Amino acid sequence: MEIIGGLIAGGFIGAVLGFIGAGGAMLSVPILLYIFGFTPQAATTAAIAVVLTAAISGLLPKIKSKEVLFKEAAVIWALGLVTNLGFSLIAHRISDSVLTTGFSLVLFTAGTAMLIKPVAGTEKKIPIFWLVVMSLVIGSMTGLFGIGGGFLAVPVLVLFFNVPQGKAAGTSLAIIAINSITAFFGHYQSWSDVTWTVPIAMSIAAVIVARIASIKSGQMNQAILRKTFAGLLYSIAIFTLLQTWVIA
Helix, strand or coil: CHHHHHHHHHHHHHHHHHHHCCCHHHHHHHHHHHCCCCCHHHHHHHHHHHHHHHHHHHHHHHHHCCCCCHHHHHHHHHHCHHHHHHHHHHHHHCCHHHHHHHHHHHHHHHHHHHHCCCCCCCCCCCCHHHHHHHHHHHHHHHHHHCCCCHHHHHHHHHHHCCCCHHHHHHHHHHHHHHHHHHHHHHCHHHHHHCCCHHHHHHHHHHHHHHHHHHHHHHHCCHHHHHHHHHHHHHHHHHHHHHHHHHHC
16 A cells, blocks of 8 residues: 555656656655654655656656756755755754754745736846855755755746746756755665665656656646645644644
8 A cells, every 4th residue: 555655746846846846855755754764864864865866757758859958957056065065964963853854944935936917028047146146046955855956946936037848847857867866875873774665666657747747838838737736735834833733
């Protein structure tokens, strides 16, 4: 039953990643926490592995259709290495309540970012200052919470630099993939705490569904997808805070 549950959860995560280009870890962590009973540290580590495989799968068709800004993705990863590795190495020492509270605040921020309406315009070069800021923030979130940072990368690329939605999603998937590789090895001290059966099942389903969803993403109404996903993130954030400070 755990394997079947993992496959269903992975399919859902893959769909979100493929259609939106973000949000996989924001679903993976609470699913592992509240459905499969993982600890926050183990859930974060396992989520990184799940999102890594799904992001790579969703990235491949974006590369084929030339919808990835490789240079920007590589720079964002490189600039965020300090916070990514730094927080990855100390994440196992942080209390569960701090991790889940911080995770909830990130969910609220992500939900709000999803509600901002994209603007049309010509593609612009990203100024180095904002590249540095975005890189450090994304690196911190990946290292601490196992979140790839796509929810930040996509609206920043679309809203402030007028990058087309499809190319922004493709670049986001590239950022998620290389950031997740870094964070996964940074979390090596937590590998033994993870029961890998469920994450592996989730990864398999996420890979398949993310690939299909990525190909079909251009046919979906992005505004409706973003609003629906934002509502889901708000709900998860509220539930996580209640579970951490009231129910517990």
